[in-house]
Amino acid sequence: MNVVLKVKVASAQALKELYNIDLQPHDVLVNATKPEFEGDYTVVLFSFIKLLKKAPDVLGQELGSHLINRHPDLFSGFNIIKGFLNLTIADGYWLQFIQSNAANLSFGASASTGSKVMVEYSSPNTNKPLHLGHLRNNFLGWSVAEILKTTGHGIVKTCVVNDRGIHICKSMIAWQYFGNGDTPQSTGIKGDHFVGDYYVKFNEAYKKQVKELVDSGMTEELAEKEAPIMKATQQMLLDWEAGKPEVMELWRRMNSWVYEGFDITYQRIGSNFDKVYYESNTYLLGKDLVEEGLFKGVFVKKEDNSVWIDLTNDGLDEKLVQRKDGTSVYITQDIGLAEQKQKEFNVDQSIYVVGDEQNYHFKVLKLICQKLGLPSADGIYHLSYGMVELPSGKMKSREGTVVDADDLVDEMVNIARQKTEELGKVKDFSPAELAELYATIGLGALKFFLLRVDPRKKMIFNPEESIDFHGFTGPFIQYTHARIKSVLRKSMPEGSSIGNSLLPLEKALAIELEQFPSVLQEAASEHDPSKVAIYTFNLAKTFSSFYTEHSIGNAETADKKELRLQLAQLTAGVIKKGMAVLGIKVPERM
RNA sequence: GGACCGGUAGCUCAGCUGGAUAGAGCAGCUGCCUUCUAAGCAGCAGGUCAUUGGUUCGAAUCCAAUCCGGUUCACCA
Incomplete structure (x- = not known):
């Protein structure tokens, strides 16, 4: 307690x-x-x-x-x-606390609660590479899962890959038209970027065709429908749905390029999944639930054969769940997938890490699932996060202001290298050790920056300021850890007497350390890693004051030395664990 | 227009189940490396908590209205 x-x-x-x-x-x-x-x-x-x-x-x-x-x-x-x-x-209370937890590697972790939670996050499209917004999503999802795991929940991490649809066909068509048989291998371009480039090429060509048609007297609205490249894309989607072999072959080939690229990025940023769903396999789900809903009277069929649910009594609108041609819409797939997940994993809660622009969608999804009486319905939780914006406003792919994930990570790692070289503290590191350290610091800065603010709020990413390594940042906390480890390399606690009183900064540290388990609990119940980020930063700050004020290795007495070594050890452990649930590593030296 | 979210220091953000004189970081200014890593520490300065009203011993926090910004309400995904 x-x-x-x-x-x-x-x-x-x-x-x-x-x-x-x-x-x-x-x-x-x-x-x-x-x-x-x-x-x-x-x-x-x-x-x-x-x-x-x-x-x-x-x-x-x-x-x-x-x-x-x-x-x-x-x-x-x-x-x-x-x-x-x-x-x-009483000082004795804190002393007791320090002694019993200094070497406790699992301090902060809770016993199993028996509950099982699914966290769906990342969910990329296979027509373009990951960008800054995806990074917030990935870091959040991974961290929330980790926090829940630490607080005693069973975790299933999952990802739904949007690998089909008109937007995927766009890159495919563009590659057919302009690709000249090029591949990521032949060009040396990372697969996801390679495919993304064709998505851009599609839009360029499309825009040009629309303009030509408009110039020849067609209305813009009609031109957008009649542009040959768009018609070809729509035909390709039909061919895909019909399973036409050469289209399927191209689709598989291009998607495999994207996955090769994603794998590299995921590996680098530390995202991973226990189960990956592909929309190409799940997009037909939910059809039987439409029948069931009609039977139960939850849905109604209109004269034109389209199927709807009336949510006006719940303060929402009427929502279509099946088109008049009998095909399902996005939300129908989601209902079907919710049922599928439930059958497969039987979790108590299913967390969807998805941007706040889909708040309405998830409200509707949960409501429909509840009305259908799906067992998974009440466990649906939309972890809605705010968009990442630039100082100039929203990221817009059309204006080329999208911050690419790979580029950003590269830049962060480069800056980490530059700063480390300037300081010159690790000149004895091997090239491999240096590379690992740069990645640790660069990614630590980036992850901490994106996780330190309340997920629900939109945030501004200023490329200039975000790469700061001082103050309220990941590297500052990593540095604090490295300093502690430096002390502990010289002497370790021996389990001897730690005396019977505490100086103010010693006590302040103990008080803060003692709060770690409840911080984790709070972060878990609110699905909010920023609670851990803020706590860990404050702890590091308190330790830094303590460290500056009091000598650890050369303390006034043997009791004080032992006490401070134990405090240092416990602090290092809590920092390491706190950062670990954020997906951030801490170095032994930096 | 309806629904939802937000507005706190120059900037980026905490604090919001009501509690003491509203906190950090960055930027600015002062000091501190012969002793465990200065990616640090100590300090100064910086505020009409969007506005107005209400609730009460007490409001940044709760309620109402207003202003400003955003998202959403597709037979798109």
Whole structure:
């Protein structure tokens, strides 16, 4: 049980014993004491003052004295300022905490809860390479899965690849027209970029054709439909759906190029999946559910044979679930896939890491699944994240302002190399060690930058500022870890006495370390890695102050040396674990 | 137009189940490397928490209205 909860439980119990009022620990508001006051944690008394009709000072005195008498091992002092009861936690409590966890490698992790969660993330299209927005998605999804794993949930990481449809045919057509038989191998271009280039070429050619038609007197609307390259693409989609061999062959070939490229990027950024779904296999799912929905009266069929669901009573609109020609729409596939996932993995919760532009879609999806009575329905959770924007505004592929994932990672790693060389601290590293260090720092900076803000909020990515390695950044935390390891290489804790008192910075560190498990819990329940990022940064900052102020290896006494070594060891462990759930490695030296 | 999301320091963001004088980082300014890594530390300066009203012992936080920005409401995916 963490300290805050102990304070709450003790306070609720004390109020019961003193005044015979029944409160849940949850009813007691406990905050960290503001630095300008004496104490560690503060019980806010106002609500009890009202309830008991007692003066704040009297109540505070009675409660404070009672707490100290009943829990001398937990509390060592108190003071009352206005309606706030500031409690000092006994040094012995923190010392005990430090000693029992310094070498505990699994500190922060929870026992299995028995629940199983699926996290769907990344979900790329096979017509273009990954960009900055995908990076936020990948880092978020991976981290949320890792946080849930650490807090005792079984995890299935999954990815739904959008590998079919008109947009895929566009790159295929463009390659047929303009490719001259080139391949990623023959050109030396990474497969996903290679295919993406043809997607761009399609749009260029299409635009040109539309313009020509418009110039010859056609309306723009008609020209967009009549452009030969578009008609060819639509025919190709029909051919694909009919399974025409040469189209299927081309489709497989080009997709395989993309996957080769994705594999490299995923490997580099550390994304991985337990199960990959391909839309080419799942796009027909859900049809039987349309029948079932009609039978149950959840859906209605209109005269033209299209099938709808009326969600106006739920404050939404009417939504189409099947076209008049009997083909299914996107949401129908999603319903079908939700059912499929359920059959295959039987998870308690299914998290979809998808941008907030699809909020409405997921609201509808969940509602429809609930109305259909699918067992997976209530477990659907849309982890909606905000778009990544540039200082100039949104990224637009048409304007060429899309920040490519591979390029960005390259740039970050390069800057890491440059800065490391400037500082010259690891001149004895082998080339392989250096390469690993640059990747660790560069990716650490990037991941931390994208994960440190609330996922729900849109964020601005400033290429100039984002590559900062000072302050609230991944490299600062990595650096703190490396400094600790440097100390620990010289001497390790021996398990000897750590004395019986704490200096302010020693205590501040202990207090912060003790919060790690509850931070992980909070991050898990809110699906929010930024909680861990912020916590880990603050911990590193506290350690840096401590490190500057107090000598560890040459401490004043043997007790102090042992105490500080244990604190250092525990801090290194928490930093490492905190960063690990963010997908960020920490170096031994940098 | 309906629904949803956001507006906190020059910039990027915390804080939002109501609690003490609203916090970080960057940028700016001062100091600190003969002692464990200065990718650091200590300090200064920087605020009408979009606006107005309400709820109460207490509001950045809750409620209402307004202003500004965004997303969405396709027989697209």
